Amino acid sequence: MAIHQPDAARWTRRALVGSLFAVGAAGLLGCTVANGPSDRASVDEGEDPLAGDPSDESTPGFEIAVGDYSATVADGWKSVDDGKGGVVVTNGANRLTVVTVTIAKDALAVNEVAALARGHAEGFTGAFAAPVDRSTADVKRASVAGTGTFKGAPARLLCELWIDSTGFALLTTRIITASPDSVISEQAQEMVDELSLDF
Structure with a gap:
């Protein structure tokens, strides 16, 4: 035992x-x-996926690219990852979103731009005007504007859509709280002009 x-x-x-x-x-x-x-x-x-630290600092000559379209980022603007595959650049409470989309070849830009604008106006609250057809003989193009608020400040929205002959499209959405005659507004316009140059 x-x-x-x-x-x-x-x-x-x-x-x-x-x-x-x-x-x-x-x-x-x-x-x-x-x-x-x-x-x-x-x-x-x-x-807010766009409220965090920028993924790229604003440096001279820095470029953004979506598909075959690119532009040099203006001084003071920073690139942000939106988590959706698009490109977003911001400058304070001002934002430019750039995406490419595929649209039916027979679709008209003026009939598509309003819905696309609402889908890419995250954070913007306000009213949208009627879409404007800006097409030419070679390119289907349309825009839609809006006025409201963004991040608590009065803001203007301008969404523009270009569609090529294959149905490939470029969509830019600007939400600007800076005044229309400000450097920031001019910079946003210049970036959109450069992105859409091939259209």
Whole structure:
């Protein structure tokens, strides 16, 4: 009987240590699982993908490109990852979004631009005017303007759509809080002009 007591005691100690380790590990795992989703939820709630740090600083000669279209970023503007595959440049509460889209060859730009504008006006609240057909014999083109607010400031929106003969299209959306005659407004126009040069 005395020979078996040390073994029993060792087994009891092993079981106790093993149980404590298992409980501790389970508790740690439980804390990790419990804290993980709530932390992510608090970060994700209301997070603006365009409000974070810029992915590229504004440096002289820096370029943005979407498909075959590119432009030099104006001084003071920064590139931001919008998480949607487009290109976004910002300067304070001013934003230019550039994307390419595929549209049916027989579609008219004037019939497509309003819906596209609303889909790329994130953060803008306001009213849209009627789309304007700016097509030529070679290019289908249209624009739509809006007035409202962006980031708490009065803002103007201008969305422009170009469609080539294959149905490939370029869409630019400007949301500008700076005054119409400001350097920022001029810079945004220059970038759009450069992007759409091949149209």
